[in-house]
Amino acid sequence: MENDDLLYTLALQHVPNLGDTTAKKLLKKFGSAKEIFKEKKGNLLKINGIGATRLSELNDPKNLKQAEAELEFIEKNNIKVHFYQDTDYPEKLKHCLDGPVLLFSRGQIDLQKKRIISIVGTRQITAHGIAFCEKLIEEIAPLDPVIVSGFAYGVDITAQKAAVKNNLQTVGCLAHGFNQIYPRTHKKYVKEIEENGGFYTDFWSTDNFDRNNFLKRNRIIAGLSEATIVIESAEKGGALVTADIANSYDREVFAVPGRPSDKYSLGCNNLLKAQNAHVLTSAADVAYILGWKTENKPKVVQKQLFINLEDDEQKIYQFLENSGKTELDQLALNCNFPTFKTASLLLNMELKGAVRPLPGKLFEVI
Known part of the structure; x- marks a missing residue:
């Protein structure tokens, strides 16, 4: 422009x-x-x-x-400006009526032909939430998604640090202009995030910083992504607002279930109870619902060496080897596993090079 x-x-x-x-x-x-x-x-x-x-x-x-x-x-300040009609404007955000007319960025963001997910949640993340978030990103890393979040305390920074650790691109959506960084303690992460993605904002350097900015910022988090994942949330919170926005954009929403007695599981449990989110227990759930496939690279492997299959994985492998191409739900039924567990096992086996997905939710051994 x-x-x-x-x-x-x-x-x-x-x-x-x-x-x-x-x-x-x-x-x-x-x-x-x-x-x-x-x-x-x-x-x-x-x-x-x-x-x-x-x-x-x-x-x-x-x-x-x-x-x-x-x-x-x-x-x-070498800030890049993206007009909503330009080719470098995020494609998924173009389809949001209230997406910003101008979006400002810093870093090395590349969203072209990328899988993109947002991960949000409470600022008071628990030890369980940290462990789950880190494991989720580690599991999903072979699919090379871009991890979007809000660069805030808790779930946000946990997800973005885990993305950098796993060599994934990550994008922080800011609730202020590029004249500042909030929270200030996260300034130490700016360089590595800009080298592994970057930051978006639609706020000016002169905009006053207040809590309403976070609500406005959340539409960008939801709009950039094909799915929003809520790791932990109290009964009320900004993550739930982001989930509502994602639903209004007709994007997928996932929530991690927790014990009814856990304060920071209430928001996720309520999303699930109202059927406003898919249950998320592993990276396989995301891959299955979004239809993501791994790229199978040809390997010369002796089947008998293949490899460290767990008992449940071996059961699925044996069934597929005997029966040939099988649809996911039928596989779950015959192996006597819940569908979500079967999907998780299949993703693990796919990453090990034991099975491959086919059109129509079919799987076969390699």
Whole structure:
């Protein structure tokens, strides 16, 4: 985007109370932000959602003046700007009506042809939550997903640190501009995350930092991803808001079940009880629901050496070897395992090179 176009689009983005949905409506009608600011008042008032108050705010000269200052900040700090109609704008976020008109980024983010999941949850993560989150990312790492989160305390930073550890790209969505880092104690993680992904925000350097920013930020976390995973959550919390947004975008939601007596399992259990999330017990659940497949690289392997199959895995392998291609549910029935457990075992066997998935939820031995 040329500087002149960017200047006027920044001004449009920062008009008080206009919102991204209305801004996109105006851009579609008039073609560019510059044309919007030049348009006659009468024509603007014909647009649904533009009343006298919004029109007055739109015509305030300070919009362009503030945009000039922000553009200078962007250029000085090597911030990348993504317009919602451009090819470098995240594809999944394009399909969200309230996705930001402009998205700002830093780092080496590459979402092209990538599997993308968001992992969110309480800031008061338990030892069990940490262990589950780290294990989940370790298990799913062979599928090379991008891990999105909010760079906050608890589940967020646990997921992003685990992503870096497993050489996965990770994206932190910030609730403030690039003039600061919150929480400050996470500043030590910025460099490694920018080297293994980066950060997104739609906030300016001049935006006030308050709790409502987190709620606005959550739509980006949900919108970037094909699925949102809630690791732990109390009965109320921002992670549940993110899950609700993901559901409203028609994206998949997963929740880790826990004991009814555990405070930070209540939110997840309620999501499951209301059938607003899939049960998540392992990485296999994500791969199965999302239809992810591993890439099977040809191997020269003697079957009798193959390898450290657990007893339950051996039972599945033996059945497939005797019966040939079998559908997941039928395999679970014949081996007397729950479907979710069978899916988990199959993913482990797939990663070991023992079985491969086929279209129609079929599996066969290699």
